[in-house]
Amino acid sequence: MISIKNLNKIYKNGSVEVHALKDVNLEIEHGEFIAIMGQSGSGKSTLMNIIGCLDRPTSGEYLLDGIDISKQEQDDLSLIRNKKIGFVFQAFNLIPRTNILRNVELPMIYAKVKSSKRKQRSMELLEKVGLGDRVNHLPNELSGGQKQRVAIARALANTPPIILADEPTGNLDTQSSEDIMEIFKSLNNDGTSVILVTHEPEIARFADRVIVFRDGAIIEDSQKEGVLK
Template identity: 70%
Template structure:
Protein backbone atom coordinates (compact mmCIF):
# COMPACT_ATOMS: atom_id res chain seq x y z
CA UNK A 1 0.00 0.00 0.00
CA UNK A 2 1.07 3.60 -0.56
CA UNK A 3 1.74 6.08 2.24
CA UNK A 4 -1.15 8.44 2.90
CA UNK A 5 1.04 10.38 5.36
CA UNK A 6 4.77 10.97 5.10
CA UNK A 7 6.67 12.98 7.71
CA UNK A 8 10.39 13.59 7.49
CA UNK A 9 12.62 15.35 10.05
CA UNK A 10 9.66 17.30 11.40
CA UNK A 11 10.23 19.78 14.21
CA UNK A 12 7.99 22.31 15.93
CA UNK A 13 9.38 25.06 18.13
CA UNK A 14 7.20 27.51 20.03
CA UNK A 15 9.04 30.75 20.75
CA UNK A 16 7.50 32.48 23.77
CA UNK A 17 10.10 35.24 23.72
CA UNK A 18 11.75 34.25 26.98
CA UNK A 19 12.18 30.59 26.09
CA UNK A 20 11.93 28.21 23.14
CA UNK A 21 9.79 25.10 23.60
CA UNK A 22 10.75 22.17 21.35
CA UNK A 23 7.41 20.38 21.03
CA UNK A 24 8.59 18.03 18.24
CA UNK A 25 12.19 17.07 17.49
CA UNK A 26 13.14 15.66 14.07
CA UNK A 27 10.21 13.24 13.85
CA UNK A 28 10.03 10.92 10.83
CA UNK A 29 7.21 8.45 10.15
CA UNK A 30 4.87 7.22 7.47
CA UNK A 31 1.31 5.92 7.70
CA UNK A 32 -0.06 3.69 5.00
CA UNK A 33 -3.46 4.00 3.42
CA UNK A 34 -5.92 1.84 5.35
CA UNK A 35 -3.89 1.78 8.58
CA UNK A 36 -5.38 2.12 12.09
CA UNK A 37 -2.97 3.98 14.36
CA UNK A 38 -2.95 5.11 17.99
CA UNK A 39 -0.75 8.08 18.88
CA UNK A 40 0.05 8.03 22.60
CA UNK A 41 2.00 9.95 25.19
CA UNK A 42 1.71 11.93 28.40
CA UNK A 43 0.76 15.60 28.50
CA UNK A 44 3.63 17.59 26.96
CA UNK A 45 4.96 14.61 24.99
CA UNK A 46 4.27 16.18 21.58
CA UNK A 47 1.28 14.08 20.55
CA UNK A 48 -1.15 17.04 20.52
CA UNK A 49 1.29 19.14 18.51
CA UNK A 50 1.63 16.32 16.00
CA UNK A 51 -2.16 16.02 15.82
CA UNK A 52 -2.47 19.74 15.07
CA UNK A 53 0.08 19.45 12.26
CA UNK A 54 -1.51 16.28 10.85
CA UNK A 55 -4.86 18.08 10.91
CA UNK A 56 -3.45 21.13 9.09
CA UNK A 57 -4.29 23.26 12.12
CA UNK A 58 -0.63 24.22 12.55
CA UNK A 59 2.52 24.20 10.45
CA UNK A 60 5.91 22.68 11.34
CA UNK A 61 8.91 24.89 12.07
CA UNK A 62 10.96 22.67 9.77
CA UNK A 63 10.69 19.35 7.99
CA UNK A 64 8.28 17.78 5.50
CA UNK A 65 4.65 16.76 5.93
CA UNK A 66 2.90 15.19 2.94
CA UNK A 67 -0.79 14.25 3.11
CA UNK A 68 -2.23 12.21 0.25
CA UNK A 69 0.53 13.48 -2.05
CA UNK A 70 0.17 17.16 -1.01
CA UNK A 71 3.20 18.83 0.59
CA UNK A 72 1.41 20.56 3.46
CA UNK A 73 4.57 22.20 4.78
CA UNK A 74 4.79 24.26 1.56
CA UNK A 75 1.18 25.49 1.63
CA UNK A 76 0.03 28.91 2.79
CA UNK A 77 -2.26 29.13 5.80
CA UNK A 78 -5.08 30.31 3.55
CA UNK A 79 -4.93 27.01 1.64
CA UNK A 80 -5.00 24.80 4.71
CA UNK A 81 -8.71 25.25 5.49
CA UNK A 82 -9.66 23.90 2.06
CA UNK A 83 -7.29 20.94 2.49
CA UNK A 84 -8.75 20.24 5.95
CA UNK A 85 -12.30 20.21 4.62
CA UNK A 86 -11.50 17.88 1.72
CA UNK A 87 -8.85 15.57 3.15
CA UNK A 88 -9.44 15.24 6.89
CA UNK A 89 -12.41 14.05 8.94
CA UNK A 90 -12.15 15.30 12.52
CA UNK A 91 -13.66 13.64 15.58
CA UNK A 92 -13.17 15.57 18.84
CA UNK A 93 -13.50 14.64 22.50
CA UNK A 94 -16.16 17.34 23.00
CA UNK A 95 -18.13 16.31 19.85
CA UNK A 96 -18.25 19.93 18.52
CA UNK A 97 -21.82 19.61 17.26
CA UNK A 98 -23.89 22.73 16.56
CA UNK A 99 -26.37 22.77 19.49
CA UNK A 100 -29.68 23.87 17.94
CA UNK A 101 -29.16 21.92 14.71
CA UNK A 102 -30.45 18.44 13.88
CA UNK A 103 -28.27 15.38 13.43
CA UNK A 104 -28.91 15.58 9.70
CA UNK A 105 -27.88 19.24 9.42
CA UNK A 106 -24.74 18.67 11.52
CA UNK A 107 -23.61 15.95 9.12
CA UNK A 108 -24.44 18.09 6.10
CA UNK A 109 -22.28 21.01 7.22
CA UNK A 110 -18.90 19.97 5.73
CA UNK A 111 -20.62 19.27 2.42
CA UNK A 112 -22.13 22.76 2.39
CA UNK A 113 -18.62 24.20 2.74
CA UNK A 114 -17.51 21.90 -0.08
CA UNK A 115 -20.36 23.27 -2.26
CA UNK A 116 -22.01 19.87 -2.75
CA UNK A 117 -25.57 20.02 -4.07
CA UNK A 118 -28.56 19.79 -1.72
CA UNK A 119 -29.89 16.46 -3.01
CA UNK A 120 -26.50 14.74 -2.75
CA UNK A 121 -25.91 16.24 0.69
CA UNK A 122 -29.21 14.94 2.00
CA UNK A 123 -28.78 11.45 0.56
CA UNK A 124 -25.22 11.11 1.86
CA UNK A 125 -26.10 12.47 5.33
CA UNK A 126 -28.91 9.92 5.71
CA UNK A 127 -26.64 7.14 4.46
CA UNK A 128 -23.89 8.06 6.94
CA UNK A 129 -26.23 8.36 9.92
CA UNK A 130 -27.67 4.95 9.07
CA UNK A 131 -24.10 3.62 8.84
CA UNK A 132 -23.40 4.66 12.45
CA UNK A 133 -26.75 3.30 13.65
CA UNK A 134 -28.67 6.58 13.94
CA UNK A 135 -31.09 6.29 11.03
CA UNK A 136 -33.96 6.88 13.49
CA UNK A 137 -32.36 10.02 14.99
CA UNK A 138 -32.13 12.17 11.84
CA UNK A 139 -34.09 15.09 13.24
CA UNK A 140 -33.02 14.92 16.88
CA UNK A 141 -31.06 17.82 18.38
CA UNK A 142 -27.80 17.19 20.27
CA UNK A 143 -29.51 17.90 23.64
CA UNK A 144 -31.99 15.08 22.92
CA UNK A 145 -29.44 12.27 22.58
CA UNK A 146 -26.71 10.59 24.63
CA UNK A 147 -22.99 11.29 24.56
CA UNK A 148 -22.30 8.10 22.62
CA UNK A 149 -24.91 9.08 20.03
CA UNK A 150 -23.39 12.57 19.76
CA UNK A 151 -20.02 11.02 18.98
CA UNK A 152 -21.60 8.78 16.35
CA UNK A 153 -23.04 11.90 14.67
CA UNK A 154 -19.55 13.43 14.83
CA UNK A 155 -18.14 10.34 13.10
CA UNK A 156 -20.81 10.54 10.38
CA UNK A 157 -19.93 14.22 9.90
CA UNK A 158 -16.22 13.35 9.70
CA UNK A 159 -16.99 10.97 6.82
CA UNK A 160 -19.10 13.48 4.88
CA UNK A 161 -16.50 14.56 2.32
CA UNK A 162 -14.89 11.10 1.95
CA UNK A 163 -11.65 12.21 3.64
CA UNK A 164 -8.21 10.71 3.12
CA UNK A 165 -7.86 10.25 6.89
CA UNK A 166 -10.06 10.24 9.98
CA UNK A 167 -8.30 12.04 12.82
CA UNK A 168 -9.84 11.39 16.24
CA UNK A 169 -8.59 13.36 19.27
CA UNK A 170 -9.42 11.52 22.53
CA UNK A 171 -12.75 10.44 20.96
CA UNK A 172 -13.86 8.47 24.03
CA UNK A 173 -12.66 10.96 26.66
CA UNK A 174 -16.19 12.09 27.59
CA UNK A 175 -17.85 8.68 27.31
CA UNK A 176 -18.58 5.79 29.67
CA UNK A 177 -17.03 2.37 29.06
CA UNK A 178 -19.97 0.96 27.10
CA UNK A 179 -20.20 3.99 24.78
CA UNK A 180 -16.42 3.98 24.34
CA UNK A 181 -16.56 0.38 23.17
CA UNK A 182 -19.34 1.23 20.71
CA UNK A 183 -17.34 4.13 19.24
CA UNK A 184 -14.13 2.10 18.89
CA UNK A 185 -16.08 -0.73 17.26
CA UNK A 186 -17.38 1.79 14.69
CA UNK A 187 -13.81 2.95 13.99
CA UNK A 188 -12.78 -0.70 13.62
CA UNK A 189 -15.58 -1.33 11.11
CA UNK A 190 -14.65 1.79 9.15
CA UNK A 191 -11.03 0.67 9.08
CA UNK A 192 -12.08 -2.80 7.93
CA UNK A 193 -13.90 -1.04 5.08
CA UNK A 194 -10.63 0.68 4.07
CA UNK A 195 -10.63 3.96 6.04
CA UNK A 196 -7.35 5.31 7.42
CA UNK A 197 -7.97 6.06 11.11
CA UNK A 198 -5.61 7.88 13.49
CA UNK A 199 -6.63 8.05 17.16
CA UNK A 200 -4.86 10.30 19.66
CA UNK A 201 -5.34 8.78 23.12
CA UNK A 202 -3.72 8.33 26.51
CA UNK A 203 -5.73 5.19 27.27
CA UNK A 204 -4.13 1.78 26.67
CA UNK A 205 -7.57 0.15 26.45
CA UNK A 206 -8.45 2.39 23.47
CA UNK A 207 -5.09 1.84 21.76
CA UNK A 208 -5.72 -1.90 21.91
CA UNK A 209 -8.36 -1.53 19.20
CA UNK A 210 -5.76 -0.27 16.71
CA UNK A 211 -3.20 -2.05 14.54
CA UNK A 212 -0.22 0.17 15.34
CA UNK A 213 0.85 2.17 18.41
CA UNK A 214 3.18 5.18 18.15
CA UNK A 215 4.27 6.52 21.54
CA UNK A 216 5.82 9.96 22.13
CA UNK A 217 7.99 11.39 24.89
CA UNK A 218 9.70 14.80 24.94
CA UNK A 219 8.80 15.47 21.31
CA UNK A 220 10.26 12.23 19.94
CA UNK A 221 8.96 8.79 19.03
CA UNK A 222 10.04 6.27 21.68
CA UNK A 223 7.95 3.35 20.42
CA UNK A 224 6.44 2.40 17.07
CA UNK A 225 5.06 -1.11 17.02
CA UNK A 226 2.46 -3.16 15.22
CA UNK A 227 0.04 -5.01 17.41
CA UNK A 228 -0.38 -8.71 16.90
CA UNK A 229 -3.99 -9.19 15.88
CA UNK A 230 -5.84 -12.47 15.70
Protein backbone atom coordinates in the same frame (compact mmCIF):
# COMPACT_ATOMS: atom_id res chain seq x y z
CA MET B 1 0.31 8.41 2.31
CA ILE B 2 1.94 10.39 5.13
CA SER B 3 5.67 11.02 5.20
CA ILE B 4 7.10 13.11 8.02
CA LYS B 5 10.80 13.93 8.22
CA ASN B 6 12.66 15.79 10.98
CA LEU B 7 9.47 17.56 11.97
CA ASN B 8 9.73 20.23 14.66
CA LYS B 9 7.08 22.42 16.22
CA ILE B 10 8.03 25.27 18.49
CA TYR B 11 5.27 27.38 20.07
CA LYS B 12 6.31 30.92 20.89
CA ASN B 13 4.36 32.95 23.41
CA GLY B 14 6.26 36.17 23.96
CA SER B 15 9.66 35.15 25.25
CA VAL B 16 8.53 31.63 26.20
CA GLU B 17 9.24 28.82 23.74
CA VAL B 18 7.79 25.33 23.94
CA HIS B 19 9.47 22.72 21.78
CA ALA B 20 6.40 20.51 21.32
CA LEU B 21 7.73 18.19 18.57
CA LYS B 22 11.40 17.30 18.28
CA ASP B 23 12.75 15.80 15.04
CA VAL B 24 9.80 13.48 14.51
CA ASN B 25 10.11 10.92 11.69
CA LEU B 26 7.04 8.93 10.68
CA GLU B 27 5.75 7.01 7.69
CA ILE B 28 2.08 6.01 7.50
CA GLU B 29 0.59 3.90 4.72
CA HIS B 30 -2.96 3.96 3.34
CA GLY B 31 -5.29 1.73 5.33
CA GLU B 32 -3.40 1.74 8.61
CA PHE B 33 -5.11 1.87 12.01
CA ILE B 34 -2.80 3.69 14.42
CA ALA B 35 -3.07 4.60 18.09
CA ILE B 36 -0.88 7.42 19.38
CA MET B 37 -0.20 7.25 23.10
CA GLY B 38 1.85 9.23 25.61
CA GLN B 39 1.53 11.42 28.68
CA SER B 40 -0.32 14.69 28.67
CA GLY B 41 1.83 17.39 27.07
CA SER B 42 3.95 14.95 25.05
CA GLY B 43 2.96 16.48 21.70
CA LYS B 44 0.17 14.15 20.51
CA SER B 45 -2.37 16.86 19.69
CA THR B 46 0.31 19.03 18.12
CA LEU B 47 1.15 16.19 15.74
CA MET B 48 -2.53 15.51 14.99
CA ASN B 49 -3.12 19.19 14.18
CA ILE B 50 -0.19 19.20 11.78
CA ILE B 51 -1.20 15.90 10.14
CA GLY B 52 -4.74 17.30 9.84
CA CYS B 53 -3.50 20.50 8.16
CA LEU B 54 -4.86 22.66 11.00
CA ASP B 55 -1.37 23.87 11.83
CA ARG B 56 2.04 23.95 10.18
CA PRO B 57 5.38 22.71 11.46
CA THR B 58 8.15 25.12 12.46
CA SER B 59 10.62 23.08 10.43
CA GLY B 60 10.89 19.72 8.73
CA GLU B 61 8.90 18.05 5.98
CA TYR B 62 5.35 16.78 5.86
CA LEU B 63 4.18 15.14 2.65
CA LEU B 64 0.51 14.12 2.39
CA ASP B 65 -0.04 12.01 -0.74
CA GLY B 66 3.04 13.67 -2.18
CA ILE B 67 1.90 17.24 -1.45
CA ASP B 68 4.34 19.28 0.65
CA ILE B 69 2.02 20.61 3.34
CA SER B 70 4.55 22.99 4.90
CA LYS B 71 4.64 24.95 1.62
CA GLN B 72 0.85 25.39 1.20
CA GLU B 73 -1.02 28.66 1.67
CA GLN B 74 -3.84 28.74 4.24
CA ASP B 75 -6.62 28.54 1.60
CA ASP B 76 -5.04 25.54 -0.08
CA LEU B 77 -4.60 23.88 3.31
CA SER B 78 -8.34 24.23 3.96
CA LEU B 79 -9.13 22.66 0.60
CA ILE B 80 -6.79 19.75 1.21
CA ARG B 81 -8.21 19.27 4.70
CA ASN B 82 -11.80 19.32 3.49
CA LYS B 83 -11.08 16.63 0.91
CA LYS B 84 -8.68 14.33 2.72
CA ILE B 85 -9.26 14.59 6.46
CA GLY B 86 -12.15 13.85 8.79
CA PHE B 87 -11.67 15.11 12.35
CA VAL B 88 -13.20 13.70 15.53
CA PHE B 89 -12.53 15.51 18.82
CA GLN B 90 -12.89 14.57 22.47
CA ALA B 91 -15.41 17.39 23.06
CA PHE B 92 -17.49 16.39 19.97
CA ASN B 93 -17.53 20.02 18.69
CA LEU B 94 -21.08 19.82 17.33
CA ILE B 95 -23.07 22.98 16.56
CA PRO B 96 -25.49 23.19 19.51
CA ARG B 97 -28.61 24.88 18.08
CA THR B 98 -28.62 22.86 14.88
CA ASN B 99 -30.14 19.43 14.42
CA ILE B 100 -27.79 16.53 13.82
CA LEU B 101 -28.80 16.11 10.17
CA ARG B 102 -27.60 19.67 9.54
CA ASN B 103 -24.47 19.14 11.65
CA VAL B 104 -23.46 16.28 9.38
CA GLU B 105 -24.28 18.36 6.29
CA LEU B 106 -21.93 21.20 7.24
CA PRO B 107 -18.68 19.89 5.70
CA MET B 108 -20.64 19.21 2.51
CA ILE B 109 -21.88 22.82 2.45
CA TYR B 110 -18.24 23.98 2.53
CA ALA B 111 -17.53 21.47 -0.23
CA LYS B 112 -20.42 22.96 -2.26
CA VAL B 113 -22.42 19.74 -2.49
CA LYS B 114 -26.01 20.30 -3.69
CA SER B 115 -28.69 20.51 -1.00
CA SER B 116 -30.66 17.38 -1.97
CA LYS B 117 -27.53 15.28 -2.22
CA ARG B 118 -26.26 16.62 1.11
CA LYS B 119 -29.45 15.68 2.93
CA GLN B 120 -29.45 12.21 1.44
CA ARG B 121 -25.82 11.59 2.34
CA SER B 122 -26.31 12.98 5.84
CA MET B 123 -29.27 10.60 6.35
CA GLU B 124 -27.21 7.65 5.12
CA LEU B 125 -24.31 8.48 7.40
CA LEU B 126 -26.52 8.92 10.45
CA GLU B 127 -28.16 5.58 9.66
CA LYS B 128 -24.73 4.03 9.35
CA VAL B 129 -23.82 5.12 12.90
CA GLY B 130 -27.18 3.96 14.26
CA LEU B 131 -28.92 7.34 14.57
CA GLY B 132 -31.31 7.17 11.63
CA ASP B 133 -34.27 7.71 13.97
CA ARG B 134 -32.77 10.83 15.59
CA VAL B 135 -31.95 13.05 12.64
CA ASN B 136 -34.09 15.96 13.86
CA HIS B 137 -32.67 15.94 17.38
CA LEU B 138 -30.37 18.64 18.71
CA PRO B 139 -26.94 17.54 19.95
CA ASN B 140 -27.77 18.14 23.63
CA GLU B 141 -30.73 15.77 23.34
CA LEU B 142 -28.26 12.92 22.81
CA SER B 143 -25.94 10.94 25.08
CA GLY B 144 -22.17 11.39 24.86
CA GLY B 145 -21.76 8.22 22.85
CA GLN B 146 -24.49 9.32 20.44
CA LYS B 147 -22.89 12.76 20.07
CA GLN B 148 -19.60 11.15 19.17
CA ARG B 149 -21.38 9.00 16.59
CA VAL B 150 -22.76 12.21 15.04
CA ALA B 151 -19.22 13.62 15.03
CA ILE B 152 -17.99 10.51 13.22
CA ALA B 153 -20.81 10.78 10.66
CA ARG B 154 -19.82 14.42 10.12
CA ALA B 155 -16.16 13.47 9.76
CA LEU B 156 -17.17 11.02 7.01
CA ALA B 157 -19.30 13.54 5.10
CA ASN B 158 -16.85 14.21 2.27
CA THR B 159 -15.60 10.59 2.20
CA PRO B 160 -12.08 11.41 3.43
CA PRO B 161 -9.41 8.72 3.10
CA ILE B 162 -8.11 9.63 6.59
CA ILE B 163 -9.91 9.92 9.93
CA LEU B 164 -8.07 11.69 12.75
CA ALA B 165 -9.51 11.30 16.24
CA ASP B 166 -7.97 13.10 19.23
CA GLU B 167 -9.02 11.24 22.41
CA PRO B 168 -12.44 10.41 20.90
CA THR B 169 -13.44 8.27 23.87
CA GLY B 170 -12.06 10.65 26.52
CA ASN B 171 -15.55 11.76 27.63
CA LEU B 172 -17.31 8.41 27.21
CA ASP B 173 -18.22 5.47 29.44
CA THR B 174 -16.74 2.04 28.72
CA GLN B 175 -19.64 0.69 26.66
CA SER B 176 -19.93 3.82 24.48
CA SER B 177 -16.15 3.80 24.02
CA GLU B 178 -16.26 0.20 22.78
CA ASP B 179 -19.13 1.05 20.40
CA ILE B 180 -17.19 4.01 19.00
CA MET B 181 -14.08 1.86 18.55
CA GLU B 182 -16.13 -0.78 16.71
CA ILE B 183 -17.22 1.96 14.29
CA PHE B 184 -13.59 3.03 13.71
CA LYS B 185 -12.64 -0.61 13.26
CA SER B 186 -15.31 -1.16 10.65
CA LEU B 187 -14.37 2.07 8.82
CA ASN B 188 -10.79 0.85 8.78
CA ASN B 189 -11.88 -2.56 7.46
CA ASP B 190 -13.57 -0.68 4.61
CA GLY B 191 -10.25 0.99 3.75
CA THR B 192 -10.26 4.29 5.66
CA SER B 193 -7.00 5.10 7.45
CA VAL B 194 -7.60 5.81 11.13
CA ILE B 195 -5.18 7.66 13.41
CA LEU B 196 -6.35 8.16 16.97
CA VAL B 197 -4.90 9.53 20.17
CA THR B 198 -5.68 7.77 23.42
CA HIS B 199 -4.08 7.22 26.80
CA GLU B 200 -6.15 4.08 27.45
CA PRO B 201 -4.54 0.74 26.58
CA GLU B 202 -8.01 -0.87 26.16
CA ILE B 203 -8.68 1.64 23.38
CA ALA B 204 -5.22 1.36 21.81
CA ARG B 205 -5.63 -2.41 21.47
CA PHE B 206 -8.13 -1.84 18.65
CA ALA B 207 -5.31 -0.40 16.54
CA ASP B 208 -2.78 -2.38 14.50
CA ARG B 209 0.12 -0.07 15.31
CA VAL B 210 0.88 1.85 18.48
CA ILE B 211 3.16 4.90 18.55
CA VAL B 212 4.24 6.28 21.93
CA PHE B 213 5.38 9.87 22.49
CA ARG B 214 7.44 11.32 25.29
CA ASP B 215 8.54 14.97 25.49
CA GLY B 216 7.80 15.60 21.82
CA ALA B 217 9.60 12.54 20.45
CA ILE B 218 8.58 9.03 19.43
CA ILE B 219 9.95 6.53 21.94
CA GLU B 220 8.14 3.45 20.66
CA ASP B 221 6.54 2.39 17.36
CA SER B 222 5.19 -1.14 17.32
CA GLN B 223 3.10 -3.10 14.88
CA LYS B 224 0.68 -5.61 16.33
CA GLU B 225 -0.17 -8.88 14.62
CA GLY B 226 -3.72 -10.15 14.29
CA VAL B 227 -5.26 -8.15 17.12
CA LEU B 228 -9.05 -8.08 16.73
CA LYS B 229 -8.68 -8.39 12.97
